[in-house]
Every structure is written in C-alpha cells, then in structure tokens.
Amino acid sequence: MSVxxxxxxxxxxxxxxxxxxxxxxxxxxxxxxxxxxxxxxxLSGLGALLQLIWDDIIPGTFPVWNRMTGLTEHVNDLGGLTSIALIPAIIMLTRFPKTTWHLVHSWICTILIAGGLLLSISMSGVLALLASLSVWLILGRFSHRKVIILCISCVLFSAAISIQSYYDRVSILSRLHDISDDGFSSLTLQTRIDTYTAAWEEITENPLMGVGLGPDIGKTTTGYVVHNIFLLNWFESGLFGFLGILIILGSIVFLGFQGIKDPNNKSERIIGIALFSSFIAFLVLGMAQPIYYKRFGWISAALLLSLYSNRKRSNRRYEYQVSPSIVSNNLIIDGPVKTHAAIFR
Structure with missing residues (x-):
C-alpha cells in the first residue's frame, strides 16, 4: 500500500x-x-449552492453539520479548493477580460468560488484566503480600482455571511463565536495537538524510517492522520521524506518569487503574483489539513513552474536569435550572447 x-x-x-x-x-x-x-x-461552488437548496442532490457526497461539500469529498476540501482558486479568479476578472462573454464568465466564476468558500464554513480555508490575499496585496501594485473591488467584495462577503448566519445558524461568524465561548476545543484543535504529539513521539523513536505512506497506514495512535504537511511527511516517510518536501516546496517558492521579481518579464508579473499567492494559500492549508495528495492544491505550483520554465526558455531563445558572432572594434564574440552588456561591449 505504501508503494x-x-x-x-x-x-x-x-x-x-x-x-x-x-x-x-x-x-x-x-x-x-x-x-x-x-x-x-x-462548478464545485455551484454544487455547494445546489446542496444548500436540495441537500443530498450530489451522489457520493452530502452536507455535514449544515456545511456544504460541493463536488468534493469533505467540507474542508471545498474550503481549500475555493480559497486556492479565488485570487486567480479575481485576476481573470480584473485584468484579462477581452470580450463581454469573458467578463460575464469571470464574474460568475468569482461569485461561485466565493460562495463555495462561504458555504463550506472552513476556517482553514478562510485563513488560507487571508494569507493569499495579503501576499497578493504586498507583491502587487496598489491602485484605486483594486481598492474599490476589494471593498465591494468585503461588503458582499460580509452581507452573505450575515444572511447565512440568520437562516442556517451555522456560519463563519457562529464558529468564531464558538471559539470565544468554548475556546479552540470547538475546532478539534485539541485532537490535532494530540495527533501531533503522538506523531512526534514516533519520530523521536525512529527519525530515519517512517511508518509508511498513505491515508490508511499513516495514522497515529489517536486514529487520525497528521494535519501538517511537514510533520506528516516526516512521520510517514522518515527524515529523507521530510527533507524532500522541504526541497520541493522551497524550490517552488524560490523559483516563483524569482520569476515575479524579474524586471524583464513585466507582462507575466500579474499572472505570477496570482499563482504565487495561490500557492501560499496551499501552504497555509497544508499546515492545517492532510492536503499533499489533493490534486487541486498543486495546480498553482505546476503553473508557477511552467511560467518560470517559459521565462528561461524565452530568454534562451532570445540569446540564440542574436547573431552568434558580433564584431565590435575588430573583436569577435562567438557563441550565444549572455547579457545586453556583452552586445554593447
């Protein structure tokens, strides 16, 4: 099963x-x-809306505690899916609508994704969205248009939460109220802490070898899977698995940030910031959910790497398009030109 x-x-x-x-x-x-x-x-957000109206309308999944799952298996999966995709959807809405159809489609997608996050009532999804939004605002340029869109979005989101709390009596506001009254035990935080403790005890006994991969094998003595992408990899696959996930995630962050800061690719900067912000949301979710087998979480990472490789490919193509031999002051420079300075020299 581990294989x-x-x-x-x-x-x-x-x-x-x-x-x-x-x-x-x-x-x-x-x-x-x-x-x-x-x-x-x-579409998953639309499924959550249909569940709100007709309950068990989607085969294979159903609402739990008045929280919708959409087309996913769990309410937190819906929260994770929508929180990761919301910033790219907003970018598609505000930056790249070419026709009326694209504009309408982008509006529908943004509203349904935000609605899916709202109906999932996933606190980890909300935290991931806040982290993603913060990174997007920090790396991007502030503009009056962006501020207006964010203000309108916050007002609509708050109004939707209030309406949901009034009719369903279960919402993000009600969960925050439970935290203030009952503490973090209402969010099963104590269970997760016990799971972390059990996993760490296993790691300290044998840090090199893990217990095995997979959701059925990688359970602690508490009966739960570790809800932390770093600790889970160390617990399941040992020290080298932990180092491997550090290298993978660290490389994606480094390459994505390097591509965003490249002054020669301003046209790709908007897409890069959106994908990087989405990937930050995935990392935040990874600290609260066993998400590393979820395909929706790695989409932003794959697109970031594609954007970076295209940048390297275009730079290499540009180098070889320049004449391989440049004669300047009787000096011949052979081979591909590496920098603009070399051309002028």
Whole structure:
C-alpha cells in the first residue's frame, strides 16, 4: 500500500510538473489553464449552492453539520479548493477580460468560488484566503480600482455571511463565536495537538524510517492522520521524506518569487503574483489539513513552474536569435550572447 501511495505521489509531483512545463509554453496557454481551473472550482461552488437548496442532490457526497461539500469529498476540501482558486479568479476578472462573454464568465466564476468558500464554513480555508490575499496585496501594485473591488467584495462577503448566519445558524461568524465561548476545543484543535504529539513521539523513536505512506497506514495512535504537511511527511516517510518536501516546496517558492521579481518579464508579473499567492494559500492549508495528495492544491505550483520554465526558455531563445558572432572594434564574440552588456561591449 505504501508503494501504491508513493506511485500516486510521484505521479502528482513529478509527472504533473513535467507535463506543465512541456505543454504550457506561452502565457496565453497558462491563462487558458487558469480559466479552466477556476471554472472547475466554480462548478464545485455551484454544487455547494445546489446542496444548500436540495441537500443530498450530489451522489457520493452530502452536507455535514449544515456545511456544504460541493463536488468534493469533505467540507474542508471545498474550503481549500475555493480559497486556492479565488485570487486567480479575481485576476481573470480584473485584468484579462477581452470580450463581454469573458467578463460575464469571470464574474460568475468569482461569485461561485466565493460562495463555495462561504458555504463550506472552513476556517482553514478562510485563513488560507487571508494569507493569499495579503501576499497578493504586498507583491502587487496598489491602485484605486483594486481598492474599490476589494471593498465591494468585503461588503458582499460580509452581507452573505450575515444572511447565512440568520437562516442556517451555522456560519463563519457562529464558529468564531464558538471559539470565544468554548475556546479552540470547538475546532478539534485539541485532537490535532494530540495527533501531533503522538506523531512526534514516533519520530523521536525512529527519525530515519517512517511508518509508511498513505491515508490508511499513516495514522497515529489517536486514529487520525497528521494535519501538517511537514510533520506528516516526516512521520510517514522518515527524515529523507521530510527533507524532500522541504526541497520541493522551497524550490517552488524560490523559483516563483524569482520569476515575479524579474524586471524583464513585466507582462507575466500579474499572472505570477496570482499563482504565487495561490500557492501560499496551499501552504497555509497544508499546515492545517492532510492536503499533499489533493490534486487541486498543486495546480498553482505546476503553473508557477511552467511560467518560470517559459521565462528561461524565452530568454534562451532570445540569446540564440542574436547573431552568434558580433564584431565590435575588430573583436569577435562567438557563441550565444549572455547579457545586453556583452552586445554593447
């Protein structure tokens, strides 16, 4: 079972990332992928809305505690899916509508994704969205248009929460109220802490070898899976698995941030910031949910790597388009030109 889980993990991390860099070679193709991704998340938000009206209308899943699952398996999956996809959906709405159809489609997707997050009542999803939104605001440029859109969105989101709390009596506000009255035990935090403790005791006894991969094998003595992507990898796959996930996530953050800060790719900066913010939401979710097998969580990472590889590919293509031999002051410079300074020298 661990071997099967490992194959699934390698498929998700290695093949997905490799295919994204091979198949998506232009910013326009990456935009298309984002549109399809956000449309998929919007369909799950639509499913949550249908569940709100007709309850068990979707086969294979059903609402729990007046919280909707949409087309996912769990309420926190819906919260994670929508929180990760919301910033890219907003970017598609505010920056890239070419026709009236694109504008209407972007509005529908944004509203349905926000509605899915609202109906999931996932606190980890809300925290992930707040972190993603903060990164988007810090890395992006402030503008009057962005401020107006954010203010309108906050007002509409707050109004929807108030309406939901009035009719369903279960909402983000009610969960915050439970925290203030009963403490964090209402959010099963104590269970997660007990799970962390059990996992750490196992790690200290044998830090090199894990207990095995997979949701059925990687359970602690508490009967639960570790809800932390770093601790879970160390518990399941040992020290080298922990180092591996650090390298994978750290490399994605480094390459994504490097691409955003590149002054020669201003046209790709908007997409890069949106995908980077989405990936930050995935990392926040990974600290609260066993999410590393969830495909929706790695989409932003795959698209970030594709954007970075395209940047390197375009730079390399530009180098070889310049004449391989440049004669200046009787000095011949052979081979591809590495910098603009070399051309003028």
């Amino acid at each position: 099967i889980a490992l194959i699934k993990y390698l498929y998700l991390i290695a093949i997905w990332f490799w295919l994204s860099t091979i198949l998506l070679q232009t910013p326009a193709q990456i935009k298309t992928a984002i549109i399809l991704w956000t449309s998929s998340a919007a």
